[in-house]
Amino acid sequence: MSQTLETLTRQMGSMESIHSVVRTMKTLSVINSAPYEQANRAIEAYHQTVRDGLHAFLCAAGLPDFSAQRIGSQVMVVFGSDHGLCGNYNEILAAHVAGHMKAAQGRAPIVLCVGAQMADALGDRSIGVERLFLPPASVDGIGRLANLLTQHIDDLRLGSHASEIAVDLAFTARRDSGVQAAQTMPLLPLDATVLNDLKQTPWVSRSRPTFTMSSAALFRALVRSYVFASLFKASAEAMVTENAARLALMQQADQSVEDRLEVLRSDANALRQDGITTELLDVIIGFEALKKPRRRSQPGTTKTFNTSSRKTR
Template identity: 25%
Template sequence: MSQSRRLKQHITQMEDIRSILNSMKNLAFIEIHKLLRFQTMQNKVVEAIEDAAADFLTFYPYVPDTAGSAPPIVIVIGSERGLCGDFNDSLINEMATTAYADVIIIGSRLANKWPDTYPEPMATIEGANTAEEVPDVVNRLLGTVTSLQETRGFFELKAIYHDSALNRLSHLTLLPPFQEAAQSHPRSGFPPLLNLDPADFFADMVEHYLFAVMHKLCYTSLMAENHLRLQHLDGAVLHLDNETVKLRRKFQIHRQEEITEEIEVILLNVENL
């Protein structure tokens, strides 16, 4: 096979790869716009619950008994897929600076990269590929947390996740809940009218809050993952475009040389005749 033909074949392969990467980039772009809608609605739900909790706690304060409690359990939200840069590596590096003994990992890619020197995860949950898969992830996560509550009783629960709006890793305390909201909400007006015992009301509100806030964290993390994937694929497509331009130049040079050689052979044959 001539050099120009090999280059032409290589260019075709590069163009096929570019087409695949460009399709993946478009899918990530579509997913970001879809997640934006989900995330906006979920943020409003969480804010409404936090406002109601702050109003409730100003009149019915809750002080968790953390004396002698076990170290916090941390939920680390990674990715289920690749092509998202250092998304999982940054979570692993962040965990190196903390002292969490118990970890719940979300995302198979993160679980596969989890160092052997780190604490063994208490549970590993498959992450979401799309926004539609988030509810299933949250249900499995809540099931894991409920099982831990039945065996351990009270414990602190924290989450570490990517937040593209802040462009950094974020930490959030899930249990005990509403600590910042209760402190920042001034006491005014009359206490809320309840149809339940305050303790029962608070327990139900915490359950709704966990359900809502875990959806919010998963949507936020998936949004950040797709932003990184979009950047990563943009860079890959640009690199392929640059390499393809170089190959086309080489192809033209070799093709011109081959054409010149063919013309020379023809002329020699004519002279011999």
């Protein structure tokens, strides 16, 4: 059905408004991503400091005995998004978590979820959430979220009948190729291979490390700092990838809006050209009609009628 010029103009106005919103969202995604990138780099330095503390502890006190420890509860922390406009971000991560649980073939873990929309995506796959946390609205909120998660994990460890719990982190991270992918990272118990590597690494200093507090209390404090740094890093990485997903989606939307605007402008230009052509043809036809001479009667001539054929009755 043919459209009028007025209809096309309204559609172009609406698409231009949408285009403005999409460009604003693109700009916000780029601006919001930068602080999270900086927070990610900052927590890397803190994480290395904690590793150095563990290195010093292991060099001074040796490797703790984990033989008597028994793994009790399984805990999984899932970092989702509540901000929207980032495509199927939560659904992809929920599918990854469901696949990880199926592959583990063990008892269903206690799920700590960040984001209400992430909880809904997990619920669609029949995965229950033990506790819901609000995602950070800014960089300052990452530390708040990491503190809350660390405290809750400590409570679970204290409430567990065993001396240790197993904790996994599920979030979306960037790969070396730049592609985003959902991944699961073990957090607790500490990887024995990592501890052995730290224990075997030589301590580069003239003095050996020492401490005065209880070795068990110091190790618990170091583990808590390690948990906090890992949770902070996972949350910051999730926020970076969320903004990257939103930026990619907005770029696709921007291209689609520009293509639609190009089509509408082309249709409007063609419709205007048709209107101009029609008006020009009307003017030309009228001008040609005015140029044609009118037929007039010759002067001095009269009309005659032949009455011979008529018969009078």
